[in-house]
Amino acid sequence: MVDFRDTGTEAAFRTTVREFIGGEYEPRRSQIREEARRAAPFERTPAMRAWEGELAERGWIAPAWPEQYGGAGLSVMQQFIFNEEMAEARAPRPGGIAIGMAGPTLITIGTEEQQAEHLPPILSGEAIWCQGYSEPGSGSDLASLQTRAVKDGDDWVVNGQKIWTSGAHRADWMILLARTDPDAPKHKGITYFMLDMHSPGVEVRPLVNMTNTHEFNEVFFEDVRIPSRHILGEVNRGWYGAVTTLDFERSSIGSAVGMRQSVDAIIDVAKEHQGSGMSSLGENEETRNALADRYIEAQTAMMISYRIVSMQSQGMIPNHEASMAKLYAMELNQRIQATAMKVLGLYGQLGGGDPYAPRRGRYQYGFMRSIANTIEGGTSEIQRNIIATRGLGLPRG
Ligand SMILES: Cc1cc2nc3c(=O)[nH]c(=O)nc-3n(C[C@H](O)[C@H](O)[C@H](O)COP(=O)(O)OP(=O)(O)OC[C@H]3O[C@@H](n4cnc5c(N)ncnc54)[C@H](O)[C@@H]3O)c2cc1C
Numbered sequence: 001m002v003d004f005r006d007t008g009t010e011a012a013f014r015t016t017v018r019e020f021i022g023g024e025y026e027p028r029r030s031q032i033r034e035e036a037r038r039a040a041p042f043e044r045t046p047a048m049r050a051w052e053g054e055l056a057e058r059g060w061i062a063p064a065w066p067e068q069y070g071g072a073g074l075s076v077m078q079q080f081i082f083n084e085e086m087a088e089a090r091a092p093r094p095g096g097i098a099i100g101m102a103g104p105t106l107i108t109i110g111t112e113e114q115q116a117e118h119l120p121p122i123l124s125g126e127a128i129w130c131q132g133y134s135e136p137g138s139g140s141d142l143a144s145l146q147t148r149a150v151k152d153g154d155d156w157v158v159n160g161q162k163i164w165t166s167g168a169h170r171a172d173w174m175i176l177l178a179r180t181d182p183d184a185p186k187h188k189g190i191t192y193f194m195l196d197m198h199s200p201g202v203e204v205r206p207l208v209n210m211t212n213t214h215e216f217n218e219v220f221f222e223d224v225r226i227p228s229r230h231i232l233g234e235v236n237r238g239w240y241g242a243v244t245t246l247d248f249e250r251s252s253i254g255s256a257v258g259m260r261q262s263v264d265a266i267i268d269v270a271k272e273h274q275g276s277g278m279s280s281l282g283e284n285e286e287t288r289n290a291l292a293d294r295y296i297e298a299q300t301a302m303m304i305s306y307r308i309v310s311m312q313s314q315g316m317i318p319n320h321e322a323s324m325a326k327l328y329a330m331e332l333n334q335r336i337q338a339t340a341m342k343v344l345g346l347y348g349q350l351g352g353g354d355p356y357a358p359r360r361g362r363y364q365y366g367f368m369r370s371i372a373n374t375i376e377g378g379t380s381e382i383q384r385n386i387i388a389t390r391g392l393g394l395p396r397g
Pocket residue numbers: 130131132133134135136137138139140141163164165166167216372375376377378379380381382385
């Protein structure tokens with residue numbers, strides 16, 4: 001039988017997290033939200049900085065990192081509880097590439113000097129990082145990337161282009177994959193660099209997405225010099241370091257809780273506007289059924305997350321299970337956003353500037369932004385390939 005209840009120590013830890021959120025986040029909630037509404041994507045507002053200071057005091061900026069590197073060294077179950085409680089309270093967390101990818105990679109394959117230089121500014125939020133992997137011709141088949149780095153004295157000289165680089169316009173550093181041996185088999189000639197984004201020859205050009213938001217960019221490199229001490233791991237073995245980095249992108253409880261909250265929020269807004277012509281709830285059986293289906297599916301997303309954490313807490317490394325979680329959550333988010341459109345009808349399509357837009361245009365934005373969910377972080381087709389081959393043992397197509 002599956003027992004979902006906390007043990008005594010887990011329950012005590014949950015209470016600690018809840019009390020912390022109640023004492024430190026709740027009084028700041030409205031100010032953080034108000035400032036965030038006016039801020040640009042990736043901007044750290046004063047209220048957010050103050051909240052981050054509280055998290056930092058407890059090592060909860062990076063709860064999964066070992067204590068010796070400035071994290072909280074939480075166990076898998078404690079991380080799960082922490083993430084779940086933070087998501088339930090909708091408490092924002094610093095994260096992104098710096099905490100979620102660059103830091104863990106530095107801890108795993110970085111030298112002591114690299115760790116000493118980069119981990120403190122990541123934890124204090126001073127250093128913002130972006131991820132330079134994808135290129136115009138290399139996304140799913142990442143190992144085919146063409147950006148070149150050539151050794152010149154103690155530096156490497158980089159030429160080429162990255163694309164879809166989220167937050168590059170605000171980043172101080174990039175984790176960058178570049179080809180250093182064009183004659184080697186494609187996985188074996190790639191090196192993993194840390195690039196100072198303020199270096200001469202780096203040009204960041206904005207790409208504005210269909211929600212009219214500047215989130216990602218094109219990044220061009222023209223004779224950009226990177227000192228050898230900024231290589232992560234070994235020359236020509238960067239692919240293996242990058243795979244480690246991708247392995248840190250796995251937790252999914254936050255997004256599973258978020259899905260359930262989104263369904264609850266649609267139900268709230270639908271009830272609020274019932275009878276006003278803005279909501280089809282009550283008039284349309286299809287809408288009610290769709291909401292019921294989304295509710296069930298959100299519970300399924302939670303169960304998939306429970307499975308992953310249960311594997312991790314037994315020392316197993318989720319592999320195709322992580323692809324299942326990603327695939328299911330992202331496709332579910334698209335269905336949830338589409339259901340919101342159905343419930344709110346034409347009003348749901350109104351943008352933030354329109355006085356008739358429910359929840360200040362959140363649903364228009366959510367629907368359009370969700371389109372990218374099944375592309376970013378590995379497309380749904382690629383996740384299905386992983387589940388089919390590694391999970392079900394099917395032959396490659
Ligand atoms: C919002 C957003 C943010 C992003 N942020 C970043 C970032 O910060 N840094 C970064 O490096 N990248 C980022 N990306 C890029 C992202 O990782 C790639 O878009 C993604 O990996 C897909 O690559 P691609 O766009 O080149 O598409 P392609 O790989 O060209 O795929 C095109 C289509 O072909 C399908 N396909 C490809 N290969 C196969 C196959 N073997 N079997 C079946 N179908 C296949 C794909 O599923 C897709 O439908 C971001 C993307 C988005 C949308």
